Amino acid sequence: MTITRSALARRVPRTIGVLLALFTAAFAVILMTVSPASAAPSADGDPYRVSGNVQLDGEPLEGVRLTIDGPGGLQEVVTDANGQWKVGVPEKNETYVVTLDEETLPAGIAVVDPEDDTPNVKEAEVGQGGRVTVNFFIGEGERHVTSFFDQFVQRSVTGISFGLMLALAAVGLTLVYGTTAIANFAHAEMVTFGPIVVGAVAAAATAAMPIEAALAVAIVIAIVLSAGLGLFLDVVIWRPLRRRRVGVVQLMIVSIGLSLTMRYLFQFFIGGGTTQLPFAAMEKIPLFGVVQMSWIDIASIVISIVVIVAFALWLSYSRVGKATRAISDNSPLAAASGIDVDAVVRVVWVLAGAMAGLAGILYAYYRPGLKWDMGTQVLLLMFAAVTLGGLGTAFGALIGSIIVGLLVELSTLWIPADLKFAGALFILIVILLFRPQGILGRRERIG
């Protein structure tokens, strides 16, 4: 059986054109025509359940869409033929927000509750039992819908915020790649390291000072330690490997081994669950239109922008920044013109560590929650951003990150929320087909 298969494989390239068209079409169709058709049992095999029953005067309503938001991320579910729905959620003793999409109700029907301004949105607490039921009062009445434009604006703001956070991490990844040619998979763990330190220090410091001060102290300590982690890894692992002249592919696999080691070390110490940092569940304040944000969200955007601008100025105008770009461009030439490559690379690792740690802290508030493998969840998006912008170019990574952030959030307007990362990665693959060097990359680097 396998033998005939390989014989077939040898003839295959002759029909490349036809098959390429077929497969891309099939792939696109799969992603585009997603039509949820039944109640979903759970996501990720999570242990706890949020469930409910959508009925109109005792008659079940099929195909009504609900979104459930909370620890573990946004989930989407559609009622089955009996009007029932359920989703799995990762945490108990947590509050989940269940939103019923009134667009999917039959005409003239809405969620009604005279005492509630937004009756189609409900909060449900998953208690000790790990199960909670959420039901809506459904009858004839006026709908509370968010228009497509409003949704678009809302998701765009979230997307930019996510993109900026991604950029903080991706810039370090791309600089490390540019200066040392390491495709660093362990960057994900440098992202996870920041919030873990914040969680530990904040928990310890709240005994001695008010919680706001404890959080501030914890964040500063976390960023310093993240920078230290970058330095430590360079001194202990990467510089000795450079000295040995270990090959690029080997370096990449070493980084994979390091990533596994660090990830499971984190799990070893903090366990497999999700924990919340202080102020993770802050009240959202309306800003403009339908856009709502908590103070943490606003602070996150401001911090990202300030750090990225400062970094861009540093890279463009400072001596070390210029040296970094020179090494990215042509390392032997930079060394020959008197740049101390080892010293610059050390600075790059320190910066990459600090920015990854900061990005991780912001990500812990964005998700929300701190988990041992949270960095790995966005590692591929970081790689996507870096490739999209052009491997090894810092400003490319910035643009790439914002595009990926927007793609991830905006794609949920058309595709199910649990496919939003898949959509972004699929678009990465498609873009590589047409512009493999990325947006700011140069042609000669891809050969």
Next chain:
Amino acid sequence: MDWLNILSNSASSIISPATMAYALAALGLAVHFGYAGLLNMGVAGFMALGAYGYAISILTFGFPWWLAMLVGLVASAGFAFVLGIPTLRLRGDYLAIVTIAAAEVVRLLFLTTAFDPVTGSADGLSGYHGSFRDANPLPDGNYGFGPWVYSSDQWWVRIVGVIALALAVVLVWRLMASPWGRVLKGIREDEDAVRALGKNVFSYKMQALVLGGVIAGAGGIVYALPSAVNSGVYVTSLTFFVYTALLLGGAATVFGPLIGSLIFWVLQTLLSNLLPAMVQAGILPFMSQIQAGTLRFILVGVALMLLVVFRPQGIFGNKKELTFVR
């Protein structure tokens, strides 16, 4: 500590379907990475397509088991083909990024609730064994000796696994000794030199990618044969574990992937039994049994790092035959 139980479990993993699945996947990866120098980081995706292709064909379309296996293999071949077109003309790291991303896309497509009736989303698929077990020629009952006592259904899975593995080994062994294999190794060493000899490098790489992909897909099917398919298995870590098994044995060898997978799984089973037992017996202080369970994955990471730096050719490999030249 119950030494007898610990050792018996470890010995049992020598012929477990998981070991054979890893061996097949690692062999496919050896064709990609070891012989052709293609940095495929999407092994998990190939395995997922094999496994889901098999399970979905039976559950949704009612195919017989052999046709379902064929569907799984064709799905992996198609995946390899689609991935190869945009990336094989580009530098190696692009193939790595695209394959790892594509494997994740595949996993997310199987995980999403949108296709739940077909894929079972997070619950995965099970109960597709009827046709496969009906074809079992062994009479009912338990067979074997020592740690290797299995029911006739369990033996049937292992027999099919061994046959698939043997076919794949012979195929790869003969192909790599053929002129085709020599061209492939030439591409790994110096692509431009081979191109200068008038060979169509893209076509050779594509054939290697499809062949290795089909073998990895067969690994996915064998992985799915005994019990169930779940998207939580086909994560990026699976790819990394297969890499560890491959590099342990030797990337550019035929028997390296087999021995590597064997050592990987025996050690994994041994540690997963031994470490918690040691905590229980008070030999490993300062940690809980759950932490002791995590310890073995930390060791996998450390082993992978040490291996690739200090013995990149693996146990059986030849230092002159290395993908790591660039």
